[in-house]
Amino acid sequence: MDAERIDEFVMVYLKKKGFDSAAKDLQLALHHNNGSSFNSIDYPNDPELTKLIRSFSQSDDHPTQYRESYSKLRSWAYNSLDLYKHELLRVMYPVFIHCYMDLVGKGHTQEARAFFNSFRKDHEMINLRDLQKLEGVLTPSHLEEMEFARALRQSKVNIKICQYSYDLLLQYLHRTESTLMLGIINEHINFQVYSGQPISGSDDIEAVTIVGSFQEPANHINQKEIQWGLLEDSLDDRLEKGGLLSDSEKGQGESKDGDMDDSKKRSIEVGKQGSSLKKLKKDKAGSATAKVARQETSTVPLAPRVKAELALPVMSTDVEESMLEDLRNRVQLSSVAMPSVSFYTFVNTHNGLNCASISHDGSLVAGGFSDSSIKVWDMAKLGQAGSLQGENDTNDQIGGPNGRRNYTLLLGHSGPVYSATFSPPGDFVLSSSADTTIRLWSTKLNANLVCYKGHNYPVWDVQFSPFGHYFASCSHDRTARIWSMDRVQPLRIMAGHLSDVDCVQWHPNCNYIATGSSDKTVRLWDVQTGECVRIFIGHRSMVLSLAMSPDGRYMASGDEDGTIMMWDLSTARCITPLMGHNSCVWSLSYSGEGSLLASGSADCTVKLWDVTSSTKLTKAEEKNGNSNRLRSLRTFPTKSTPVHALRFSRRNLLFAAGALSKPES
């Protein structure tokens, strides 16, 4: 091959790539030197290089090239050795979407579409939602505009792959000279090669999900320290006054490392202790000793204690007394002692019920409606009214013109109400609405007290802190905000999610909030600094519900597909995905001592999950790949009523609420 042809190739390549000035310079140089100086490099003697250069000049800009080389790579991957196949197939998805975006970026809309449609079947099963998003990207400007696409373009996907698979892939790419695929793979995939056998397919979730740009920062962020322990001097603490102080001090030191083994040992210990102490409890009838025994059986004392970062409100002694009373009378739940479930069914809502909320003692139920109204039912009074049927109307405590209405109507919002939450004593209700405001209502006065403005878009969720006074909200404007009841401006703004923040939940110690988002991640934020301290990656669709375990160590999150994930806060790792629901998980709740998790879903069921076994058995299950169906303890189907809200009362009675929706004939 003579030098002039090579110069020509280089020329063509530069022009194609848009390096006009470089091409011009080259031309000038060629002109000047008549090719003499360039020949100093010995092109012709390097056939590999020639081929490479030739392929560069030939292949690019041919949209069909993408299709050909992708389908070649695909058939090669499908025909590869079974042992390595799933690892190689994992590479296909990023290659696929980047091929598509390359085509779109170069303006070949038709070809891009054809390419997309012919291969989308391969990836639909796992990445359906992403594909649906990408499907709409049809012009280069869309690539710029759409955050998801931009994130994909800018970031690299991490793929864990074993040495042999990696070698196979490289050999293939080398042998077939598919520089196009090689280019894409180099540009967008970051291989983490490890030696040894490939991992079996079960552990794939993280490996397969493409998380945009935040895998790297996530790993970095997740190194930060968090203190997941309970608050010093909290109610639980007071309950066990004189209890196991030494134990809790001991626990404080090891809060951060989140050593799984250690925690396992401890929970087993607790189990043993619990059973032995139960016997002890039977023997002694004295109330004081029984109280101590009860405290010791619960897992709570083992959680370390931390200091509050916020100035917490002082509770009145009455309220505190009643709460302590409730805690003392709490039923101990476990996988063998199941809770009772009281179900509140909303009827005649005409599809208008957006959210339901149950107060901590289950006596008040609030419903947020799409007609901007909030209705609060006092279940205790409803019960009375039922028994007093026939007597004259005693329910006009509502004060409305219509004496027969058995609820309190709260009007004030000017858009659908998306969330409502009761303060722990049940004296206030907060509601958030599409009108971008949050309103505070008093259940005693039945009136609106404050309107909090700050969000710029609909506020999806609002939650009171476990101690009241503070509350957190999250919105379509991609922020979560911390407020206190006495200020109309937010105290903190948490920004960082890449899409809507859909749900928010407080950590039991009030120092953190967790947010779930449409970007499929859950984040944990430090309330004091407003920093993101954890990113939990693993969900495959929008996160709809969150719950924190009472000991503050674990978090559960439920998504649109019906998957529930249990996370260890300190390691930010998913302990176990809980599969079982087949539709949106609207609500999650931990039982008082944290041994059970209840989930309510759009598939009209309430499920109970055994948390202790889910956390304990992780290693054993990893070994034998056991299915996680065992951890689902009970399924309670409702009569065509999607479950909107769940709440374990302080005495461990489970309340659930939902709107009866007649199946359409």
Add this chain to the structure above:
Amino acid sequence: MMVTKESIEVIAQSIGISTLSPDVSAALAPDVEYRVREVMQEAIKCMRHARRTTLMAHDVDSALHFRNLEPTCGFTSSKTVRLKRAPEHRDLYFFDDKDVELKNVLEAPLLNAPPDASITSHWLAIDGIQPSIPQNSPVQAISDVKRSEYKDDGLPARHVLSKELQIYYDKVTEWALTLSGSTVFRQALTSLETDPGLHPLVPFFTCFIAEEIVRNMDNYPILLALMRLARSLLHNPHVHLEPYLHQLMPSIITCLIAKRLGKRLSDSHWDLRNFTAGTVAATCKRFGHVYHNLLPRVTRSLLHTFLDPTKALPQHYGAIQGMVALGLNVVRFVVLPNLEPYLLLLLPEMAHEKQKDGAKRHEAWLVYGVLMVAAGRCLYERLKTSQTLLSPPTRSVWKTDGKLTNPRQSKRKASSDNLTHQPPLKKIAAEGIMQMSSTQMQMGLSAVPQQSPLVGRDVSPRTSATLGTDVDNFLFPLFDYFGESMLMFTPKHELSFFL
């Protein structure tokens, strides 16, 4: 979804832009598609936050609102939008929007205000066990759980009655024995009929019924209450009674064909027998497909009683009533062939001169009445199905039987009075055989000029002869046995044919 250049052009034309350059539409098409997808993405978020799984028109409106766009108009349906597939197109759907006459809308009366939202509470689970109450979904989820528990234990299923069920059982049985006429017992029966959670009590109830019937054979109110109890249980769709039928059926049949039910004369054991007959029939109907020999067995035992001349007349009555309730086929194949010999036995009992005991005679007449109704219904059905087979009379089958006619003529009034008081007749009428009542009316009309029975007899032979030709062999002699009373059971159609 794919927005094509062509659709952009069509839309442009529809809003009055006739000259749209191809470049523009080509550039617009992908962008429109992208924007639509974007709006849908937001709309889906709204749907999720409204805790719904179906997208509604106002979700799209809110999504447009987020983007500061005008909402759509004319799609604010409260129900989900039903899209129809266009014929001959695989993936073309349209909104089935019917034309509405404005006048009709304006003139329509105002609709009732929709009921206001309210809330009800129930137990979804008690200590982890889902109670079977009407508010909970009645599927076998519970029994599945039980079955799996059973497997896990490897032990025979323990029968644990909850406290609530025990109280329920105690109360219901107490009321059945003491307060059988009260409203509270009636409510209990309704509950027995509808409550899905009573399955655990079924063995107890069947046992209770069996025991109490034996003990209270002479106590009519209790027997009736027990039968009502059994009937309510049988009607409950959530109760699986099959394994207990063998225990329950003998008790029920006892109440049908027992020699004595109740001790006082005023006790209307006829009513009880009628009621029980219905229950037996309902049982056979419901469980006949599960137990194929249920119907034959019941029929056999009834037939046995019917054909045993040593049994008392009330027993015969119950057996016949039971077979009538079991269906016309049973009557046709089992009762009618035995009608002639039976009547030979029965008729002397009805006759004044033979039977001096008035009560016995009364019983005989009741049996006669129920036989007549059975035969008549058979005839009616038969005639209804074979209307085309009418042919001219070939022979007269009417025989004037002095022995028979005399008592009949004399007792006619009494017996028909009796009959009209009998529930079977009411039942027939209630079953919607309206023709029959109209037939009777027509009969009455036609009988107006024929006040004297003699004239009436002139009419009847001809009629019966006409009908007699086409029906079963057993139907021929019916007129022999029952005379013109049978005419009541001929369908209106035929009657009008003759009139």
